[in-house]
Amino acid sequence: xxxxSELLIDILTLxxxxxxxxxxxxxxxxxxxxxxxxEDLAAPRRPWLRKPANVEDEAA
Amino acid sequence: MLDLALLAFVxxxxxxxxxxxxxxxxxxxxxxxxxxxxxxxxxIQAIPLSLVAFVAAFGGWLLFDRKRGTRFTLRQAMIVVLxxxxxxxxxxxxxxxxxxxxxxxVWKALLFAIFLPLTLRTRLxxxxxxxxxxxxxxxxxxxxxxxxxxxxxxxxxxxLLVRENAGLYEGSILSTAxxxxxxxxxxxxxxxxxxKPDWRVWTFVAGLIFASLLIPIGxxxxxxxxxxxxxxxxxxRSAKRRFLYAGLGxxxxxxxxxxxxxxxxxxxxxxxxxxxxxxxxxxVAVWMWTLDYVKTHPFGGGFDAYRSNSFTYKMPKVxxxxxxxxxxxxxxxxxxxxxxxxxxxxxxxxGWPGLIWWLVLQLLGVWQMEVIRWRFKRREEGTASWQxxxxxxxxxxxxVYLLGAAFVGIAYLxxxxxxxxxxxxxxxxxxRTTQEPAKATFMRPRAQIxxxxx
Numbered sequence: 001x002x003x004x005s006e007l008l009i010d011i012l013t014l015x016x017x018x019x020x021x022x023x024x025x026x027x028x029x030x031x032x033x034x035x036x037x038x039e040d041l042a043a044p045r046r047p048w049l050r051k052p053a054n055v056e057d058e059a060a
Numbered sequence: 061m062l063d064l065a066l067l068a069f070v071x072x073x074x075x076x077x078x079x080x081x082x083x084x085x086x087x088x089x090x091x092x093x094x095x096x097x098x099x100x101x102x103x104i105q106a107i108p109l110s111l112v113a114f115v116a117a118f119g120g121w122l123l124f125d126r127k128r129g130t131r132f133t134l135r136q137a138m139i140v141v142l143x144x145x146x147x148x149x150x151x152x153x154x155x156x157x158x159x160x161x162x163x164x165x166v167w168k169a170l171l172f173a174i175f176l177p178l179t180l181r182t183r184l185x186x187x188x189x190x191x192x193x194x195x196x197x198x199x200x201x202x203x204x205x206x207x208x209x210x211x212x213x214x215x216x217x218x219x220l221l222v223r224e225n226a227g228l229y230e231g232s233i234l235s236t237a238x239x240x241x242x243x244x245x246x247x248x249x250x251x252x253x254x255x256k257p258d259w260r261v262w263t264f265v266a267g268l269i270f271a272s273l274l275i276p277i278g279x280x281x282x283x284x285x286x287x288x289x290x291x292x293x294x295x296x297r298s299a300k301r302r303f304l305y306a307g308l309g310x311x312x313x314x315x316x317x318x319x320x321x322x323x324x325x326x327x328x329x330x331x332x333x334x335x336x337x338x339x340x341x342x343x344v345a346v347w348m349w350t351l352d353y354v355k356t357h358p359f360g361g362g363f364d365a366y367r368s369n370s371f372t373y374k375m376p377k378v379x380x381x382x383x384x385x386x387x388x389x390x391x392x393x394x395x396x397x398x399x400x401x402x403x404x405x406x407x408x409x410x411g412w413p414g415l416i417w418w419l420v421l422q423l424l425g426v427w428q429m430e431v432i433r434w435r436f437k438r439r440e441e442g443t444a445s446w447q448x449x450x451x452x453x454x455x456x457x458x459x460v461y462l463l464g465a466a467f468v469g470i471a472y473l474x475x476x477x478x479x480x481x482x483x484x485x486x487x488x489x490x491x492r493t494t495q496e497p498a499k500a501t502f503m504r505p506r507a508q509i510x511x512x513x514x
Contacts, residue, residue: 006207010221011062013203014099017195018069020264021090024191024254025076025083028184031254034080035126037182037493 063100070096070109074116081120085179086192088113088172092474093196095229098222114172121179129181131488135428135480136174138421143170145417146363149410153362162363169474173481180485184253186450189482191254194245197475198268200228201238205271208278218278228475231275235284236464237475238272239291243453245269251446283467287460294456298443341392343400343467345371350399350408360411370395402465418471422462425483429455432490447490454483 028034032041070091077084091097091109098105146166153159180186204220220229228234249257249265276284292309299305349369353361361368374389399405406415432451437443461476470476 005210006219009203009206009210013199013206013221014062014065017199017202020255021192021195022069022072024188024195025073025086027254028083028086028188029076029079031184033182033184034082034188035182037184 063102063104066096066100067104067107070104070113074113077116077120081116081124082179082185082188084113084116084120085176086188088117089189089192089478090196092172092478093193093228094199095222095227098224098229110168114168117179118175121175125179126181127178129492130178131492133177133484133488135421135424135484135487136177138417138424139170139174139477139480142414142417142421143167143174145414146170146410149360149362149414151362152359154365155362155367158367159363165474166363166472169472169477172474173477173484176478176481177485177488180482180489183446186482186486186489187248187252187254189478190244190248190450191252193475193478194241194248194268197228197237197241198245198271200234201241201275202268202271204234204278205274208274227473231279232281232283232464232468233470233473235276235279235281236287236461236468236470237473238275239284239287240457240460240464240476240479242269242272242291243295243456245272247446247449247453251449283464286467287464290463291456291460294459298452298456341373341375342394342397345373345394346397346399347401347404350404354407354411358411358413360407360409360414363409365408366399366405367396369397399469401467402469402471405469405471421480422458425458425480426455426462428487429458429483432486435490435494447486450486454479454486458483 070087073083073087073090077087088110091113096104097107097109146163150156150159150163176189180189200220204218207218207220218231220234222229225231228237245265245268248255249261251257252261255261273288275281276288296302296306346366346369349371350366353365353369357365370393372391372393375392377388377390378385379388380386399408403415403419406418410418429451433448433455436445436448436451439445442448457479458476461470461473461479465471
């Protein structure tokens with residue numbers, strides 16, 4: 001293979017995979033579930049401050 | 061220009077990490093796999109990228125990341141012990157200067173394998189690490205695959221991105237790593253959320269797998285061929301339509317053979333008859349030498365202990381045409397031949413304790429992934445769950461690695477220790493997020509006993 005062809009393949013390969021990595025990292029920036037799983041995100045932040053359901057019923 | 065582009069890419073990685081520190085972990089993985097400082101020529105070579113990324117990754121985790129639920133697993137502790145043991149054997153090494161040079165990168169690989177599981181707390185993080193590992197290795201694999209397809213291959217002549225024949229850029233190592241990565245790429249194609257599964261993702265993964273299978277051809281690496289065949293058998297175990305899968309595989313192989321270069325077929329034939337192949341003959345000689353060596357050095361000779369080996373042997377050489385063959389014996393003397401096997405590498409360098417410890421570390425991973433597979437198969441989601449899929453992919457990758465490791469000295473390969481780190485992370489994650497099935501008991505629960513008494 002000629003050096004020119006090899007250089008072209010090198011550049012195209014780097015552009016393809018690095019482009020995909022850049023898109024992936026960009027998308028990760030905006031994903032809340034990177035730090036917490038969806039089920040953890042849905043859970044209340046301070047569960048100890050929330051009254052259990054049966055206590056609320058008794059109060060009513 | 062290429063220098064600036066790579067530097068800008070690394071800078072982007074590091075800048076994004078300021079918003080989400082976990083991205084620094086990904087930056088380290090990318091730098092460790094691709095080694096952009098070796099691809100570039102100028103400024104990028106002067107910057108200690110790997111060190112910068114590791115300090116950022118560790119600092120980011122220490123200062124900003126949540127630690128709740130983080131566990132230190134048994135295998136991480138085993139890697140710590142291995143690290144300390146390797147440090148000790150380095151101090152008593154036969155070749156202190158060479159041993160220090162190898163220790164310089166081994167300790168980083170082991171330390172990162174200990175650190176990585178601590179950061180893997182969410183499903184998305186597992187996916188992100190897998191994706192960056194696949195794309196980083198894909199950079200080298202696709203490059204080699206395209207060049208092979210265009211006729212640029214050959215034993216030791218396939219020009220990859222760098223003019224260096226070491227690490228992931230070495231033929232047999234790259235072949236093993238490329239084949240081991242196929243299950244991870246397939247897992248991403250099925251369970252990905254960063255790039256959701258669609259025709260574009262599947263097209264890319266199909267291309268990547270094709271390129272991965274071209275690497276053993278381009279590099280004329282026999283190890284890669286053996287690994288690919290082994291992976292095909294392993295995948296048969298988890299395939300839904302086994303007969304269809306096996307039939308398609310056999311058809312693809314039958315169609316591919318006529319297009320393989322003669323030089324490649326000739327080299328592959330030496331798998332069966334290795335007596336005339338110097339590379340294979342010396343391997344066996346080195347392995348025998350290692351077994352002798354540990355009789356007097358049971359704790360190994362430290363890194364690069366193979367440098368003291370030297371042996372002379374007769375190698376048959378066949379000349380003449382078919383039917384009129386003439387066999388002559390040449391006396392060959394070899395010195396400082398590398399182990400060409402991770403098992404003998406561990407044995408020669410770390411002795412029996414090191415080899416046994418390393419084997420337990422590896423086999424424990426295979427067993428832990430099997431436990432996760434077993435546990436999730438019995439759940440509602442079954443084999444469709446991402447945990448089952450990832451455990452299967454990591455197990456297949458490790459088994460392929462363990463087979464390839466029999467013929468290549470990759471006992472401390474950072475890429476493979478990242479897989480070990482992922483296994484530790486997955487094991488810890490599954491323990492934290494799922495409840496183990498109740499153990500069998502011969503006693504009735506207390507509530508039932510009380511109600512029965514009433």
